[in-house]
Amino acid sequence: xxxxxxxxxxxxxxxxxxxxxxxxxxxxxxxxxxxxxxxxxxxxxxxxxxxxxxxxxxxxxxxxxxxxxxxxxxxxxxxxxxxxxxxxxxxxxxxxxxxxxxxxxxxxxxxxxxxxxxxxxxxxxxxxxxxxxxxxxxxxxxxxxxxxxxxxxxxxxxxxxxxxxxxxxxxxxxxxxxxxxxxxxxxxxxxxxxxxxxxxxxxxxxxxxxxxxxxxxxxxxxxxxxxxxxxxxxxxxxxxxxxxxxxxxxxxxxxxxxxxxxxxxxxxxxxxxxxxxxxxxxxxxxxxxxxxxxxxxxxxxxxxxxxxxxxxxxxxxxxxxxxxxxxxxxxxxxxxxxxxxxxxxxxxxxxx
Amino acid sequence: xxxxxxxxxxxxxxxxxxxxxxxxxxxxxxxxxxxxxxxxxxxxxxxxxxxxxxxxxxxxxxxxxxxxxxxxxxxxxxxxxxxxxxxxxxxxxxxxxxxxxxxxxxxxxxxxxxxxxxxxxxxxxxxxxxxxxxxxxxxxxxxxxxxxxxxxxxxxxxxxxxxxxxxxxxxxxxxxxxxxxxxxxxxxxxxxxxxxxxxxxxxxxxxxxxxxxxxxxxxxxxxxxxxxxxxxxxxxxxxxxxxxxxxxxxxxxxxxxxxxxxxxxxxxxxxxxxxxxxxxxxxxxxxxxxxxxxxxxxxxxxxxxxxxxxxxxxxxxxxxxxxxxxxxxxxxxxxxxxxxxxxxxxxxxxxx
Numbered sequence: 247x248x249x250x251x252x253x254x255x256x257x258x259x260x261x262x263x264x265x266x267x268x269x270x271x272x273x274x275x276x277x278x279x280x281x282x283x284x285x286x287x288x289x290x291x292x293x294x295x296x297x298x299x300x301x302x303x304x305x306x307x308x309x310x311x312x313x314x315x316x317x318x319x320x321x322x323x324x325x326x327x328x329x330x331x332x333x334x335x336x337x338x339x340x341x342x343x344x345x346x347x348x349x350x351x352x353x354x355x356x357x358x359x360x361x362x363x364x365x366x367x368x369x370x371x372x373x374x375x376x377x378x379x380x381x382x383x384x385x386x387x388x389x390x391x392x393x394x395x396x397x398x399x400x401x402x403x404x405x406x407x408x409x410x411x412x413x414x415x416x417x418x419x420x421x422x423x424x425x426x427x428x429x430x431x432x433x434x435x436x437x438x439x440x441x442x443x444x445x446x447x448x449x450x451x452x453x454x455x456x457x458x459x460x461x462x463x464x465x466x467x468x469x470x471x472x473x474x475x476x477x478x479x480x481x482x483x484x485x486x487x488x489x490x491x492x493x494x495x496x497x498x499x500x501x502x503x504x505x506x507x508x509x510x511x512x513x514x515x516x517x518x519x520x521x522x523x524x525x526x527x528x529x530x531x532x533x534x535x536x537x538x539x540x541x542x543x544x545x546x547x548x549x550x551x552x553x554x555x556x557x558x559x560x561x562x563x564x565x566x567x568x569x570x571x572x573x574x575x576x577x578x579x580x581x582x583x584x585x586x587x588x589x590x591x592x593x594x595x596x597x598x
Numbered sequence: 599x600x601x602x603x604x605x606x607x608x609x610x611x612x613x614x615x616x617x618x619x620x621x622x623x624x625x626x627x628x629x630x631x632x633x634x635x636x637x638x639x640x641x642x643x644x645x646x647x648x649x650x651x652x653x654x655x656x657x658x659x660x661x662x663x664x665x666x667x668x669x670x671x672x673x674x675x676x677x678x679x680x681x682x683x684x685x686x687x688x689x690x691x692x693x694x695x696x697x698x699x700x701x702x703x704x705x706x707x708x709x710x711x712x713x714x715x716x717x718x719x720x721x722x723x724x725x726x727x728x729x730x731x732x733x734x735x736x737x738x739x740x741x742x743x744x745x746x747x748x749x750x751x752x753x754x755x756x757x758x759x760x761x762x763x764x765x766x767x768x769x770x771x772x773x774x775x776x777x778x779x780x781x782x783x784x785x786x787x788x789x790x791x792x793x794x795x796x797x798x799x800x801x802x803x804x805x806x807x808x809x810x811x812x813x814x815x816x817x818x819x820x821x822x823x824x825x826x827x828x829x830x831x832x833x834x835x836x837x838x839x840x841x842x843x844x845x846x847x848x849x850x851x852x853x854x855x856x857x858x859x860x861x862x863x864x865x866x867x868x869x870x871x872x873x874x875x876x877x878x879x880x881x882x883x884x885x886x887x888x889x890x891x892x893x894x895x896x897x898x899x900x901x902x903x904x905x906x907x908x909x910x911x912x913x914x915x916x917x918x919x920x921x922x923x924x925x926x927x928x929x930x931x932x933x934x935x936x937x938x939x940x941x942x943x944x945x946x947x948x949x950x
Contacts, residue, residue: 255690256615262928263608267946275943302654304669306702311674313665317656322663326676326698328705334936338607338704342930346678350658352690353680362931366939395933398940422937429940576614578694579714581747584686585774587718588750588781591627594619 256580261359261562265571270363273565276406279399283371283407285561289553290375293527295319296553298504308332310484316552323347323556325361329484331458339395340458341365347559354578357563361555366396368558369550370403372503373478376546377452378407379529379536380501381476385451387412391443391465392457392481393419393426400454400480401430408452414438416446417457444470455489456480468493473541480548484511490545492516498545501526501536503554512547523547608932613711613914617923622715625917628758631751635723635759637913641905642727645879647671648905650856660684662836668904675699675908677713681836683810691747692810693717699911706930709915713907718748720910721902722755724855725830728898729804730759731881731888732853733828737803739764743795743817744809744833745774750781752806752832757786760804765789768798769809796822807841808832820845825893832900836863842897844868850897853878853888855906864899875899 261269270278289296297317304311309330316323327343334340343361348354377385388410390397394417404410413435417423420439427437440446447453447470455465458481468491471477477498481489490513500523502508509519526546528534537544566572581590613621622630641648649669656663661682668675679695686692695713700706729737740762742749746769756762765787769775772791779789792798799805799822807817810833823829823846833841842865852875854860861871878898880886889896918924933942 260927263931264928264946267943270943271947297656299654299656302651302665302667304649304651304667304674304702306669306671308703309705311667311669311700311702311705313654313667313676315654315656315663315665317658317663319658322656324665324678326700326707328700330703330705333704336704337934337936338706339931339933339936339939342706344707344929348663348678348680350656350663351660351682352685352688353661353663353682354690354694355678355696360929360931363939363943394937395939425935425938425941429938429944575612576616577696577712579615579691579712581691582689583777584689584691585746586777586781587691587715587747589777591619591622591715592781594616595623 255354256576256578257574258355258358258577259566259572260575261572263360263363266360266363269562269565269569269571270367275402279367279371279374279403279406282367282558282561283375286368286372286554286557287375287530289557290527290530292318293531293553300507301552314552314555316556317350320350321347321356321560322350323559325552325555327361327365345555345559347563357559358575359559359562364558364562365555366399368554369396369480369548370399372554373400373454373480373546373548374403374407376501376526377404377476377478380544380546381408382451382474382537382540385476386410387414387450388452388454389414389446389450390454390456391416391446392455393417393422394456394458396456396480397426398429400456401435402433404452405434410452412436414440414446414450416440416443447471450475452476452478454478454480457489463489464491465489466494467491471543473543475543477543477545478548479513479545485515488513488516495545498543499524500545500547501529502547503549503551507551508547508549511549514547607706608928608930609926610707610710610929611918611924612927613924615712615715618712618715621914621917621921621923622719627754631719631723631726631755631758634719634910634913635727638720638724638906638909639727639882641909642879642882644670645883645905652859653904666904666907668908669702672702673699673708673912674702675911677904677907679713679717697907697911699915709911710927711911711914716910716914717907718751720906721748721832721900722751724906725752725806725832725898725900726755726759728853728878729756729828729830732896732898733760734803734826734889734892737828738762739766739802740804740806741766741798741802742806742808743768743798744807745769745778746808746810748808748832749778752808753782753787754785756804762804763787766792766798766802768792768795799823802827804828804830806830806832809841815841816843817841818846819843823895825895827895829895829897830900831865831897837867840865840868847897850895851876852897852899853881854899855901855903859903860899860901863901866899
């Protein structure tokens with residue numbers, strides 16, 4: 247990856263929410279997801295060179311604020327992200343975020359970007375990327391259990407990367423399902439509104455669970471999961487928050503992003519610390535086989551990892567040149583003589 | 599501290615470099631330093647309630663990029679800061695930074711600010727605040743060894759908080775001293791240009807060392823330091839970077855911000871791990887005596903701590919209402935229905 251420091255190194259390009267939406271729509275949602283998955287795949291292939299610092303969490307009674315840094319040796323990136331399950335009650339997002347890339351060689355920031363929308367896109371792109379390696383060949387029908395903020399992004403990513411065109415939707419709140427059906431109208435899906443989770447998984451080769459705000463919920467029980475399907479478990483992503491019955495885990499082959507993090511935050515927090523799991527990057531790099539038998543149940547226990555945010559920021563940065571989808575922030579003091587910071591301040595008094 | 603979430607909670611006030619300079623000049627440099635020291639003092643007094651997470655460092659051959667988070671339980675803050683000693687050769691700052699405050703209860707950001715200038719101000723305010731407790735009574739003459747980017751800020755803070763009006767300046771590069779004298783002209787100082795460090799410390803009751811880019815340098819040797827002075831050691835602030843001969847440390851009473859960090863980064867990295875030190879917050883809270891005897895040598899081994907950045911951001915935030923010294927960043931996606939992030943994206947296609 248080559249770094250092109252901007253001419254005005256003190257100016258940091260900033261992608262606002264408005265500009266992110268314009269960029270995504272201009273590129274096209276499916277193309278964006280496909281290209282983004284390409285960047286994520288590329289970074290999973292060079293997994294070993296990333297600095298995989300654990301995320302730094304600040305917990306409070308109502309939620310958590312986290313910083314997720316990583317670096318590939320040339321570019322450093324971090325994401326600020328919160329998780330406040332009860333925010334929805336106040337009309338706020340449970341998860342918001344922003345991220346930054348900077349130049350490892352001089353420490354100067356290269357990009358600041360909103361990451362609420364971008365995180366939903368990267369999570370969906372990662373899910374679909376994993377499924378491209380793990381799901382049964384020709385799978386075109388997906389159940390989505392939990393039809394909240396992330397559900398449509400998941401649907402679009404699976405359509406873009408795997409040609410999934412049949413959706414079976416269920417949510418305990420039928421208004422969420424109605425919203426999801428409304429938003430996906432005209433996007434090329436054959437959608438079934440399901441009244442129970444049991445009904446949703448009938449005939450689906452892929453089951454995505456993406457519910458929120460549940461303590462040790464059991465969205466899927468063992469008898470609901472037939473042999474040969476792929477489970478994309480997105481919603482269980484912090485300590486105490488899981489979606490699957492442990493019996494499902496015990497008869498699935500489990501794929502994870504980064505075991506030290508997933509054992510704390512993912513579905514596998516319900517299993518022993520040494521339960522065997524396969525790292526997704528090893529499958530993507532061809533070091534491990536993905537699906538071995540048609541009757542195998544595969545499970546991607548997704549929690550989201552810093553490298554995926556890095557890939558997403560790297561992708562967004564690659565799309566900006568020549569566009570107007572960013573603002574220029576005067577974020578870094580850059581006196582002509584680096585030792586003369588105070589002189590720069592004094593001289594500012596002379597400019598209007 | 600009361601939190602007043604802005605009406606438009608998705609909009610984050612951003613203080614650019616330009617606006618920071620305007621704010622500082624509008625408030626007045628000395629008033630700014632004095633008020634800022636007040637906020638720092640206030641937070642040192644409630645030290646025990648802060649979440650003191652260690653900083654998260656990403657090291658590379660050319661430098662380090664760090665995230666410094668903290669929280670007082672109501673407001674969370676973090677600073678991004680780099681340290682690249684060789685940046686000066688390329689005309690860049692060795693240290694740049696920016697910071698953020700956010701609301702612990704919902705995770706939404708409250709402020710984004712440049713922190714290159716603000717860090718120089720908070721470091722100087724902290725130095726002068728410590729000296730107000732530690733320096734000999736009536737001290738009005740300070741030596742500054744190292745006349746780079748931080749030197750004038752140190753001088754102004756000591757003037758504002760302690761009425762220091764005599765400066766004795768030395769730098770191995772006389773052009774740095776000339777720059778410092780030029781910048782401080784008309785600010786009410788009686789300044790002596792010194793040709794050696796030995797000359798600079800003559801008659802000074804306070805000695806500030808603020809040099810850069812040195813591996814285990816010895817800016818001050820034992821015979822240069824008379825009894826009864828206060829040493830403000832600012833420049834030694836990372837592993838392998840120190841300024842004082844260990845013999846000075848051995849006969850000084852040493853005050854530090856946060857021992858677990860200072861033992862790694864400060865002058866005391868040269869001493870044994872159990873060498874006695876006093877935490878500055880205990881002096882400021884009245885739990886420990888500062889200076890006991892006139893002939894006592896006191897040393898503030900300053901490395902900079904996350905709570906000081908927090909205080910600085912909190913102070914800047916308090917000054918913004920009613921001013922124009924900030925921009926409004928559209929940083930957080932905030933759909934009317936929090937579950938309808940995708941719908942917000944789709945509707946953006948309908949706005950020009």
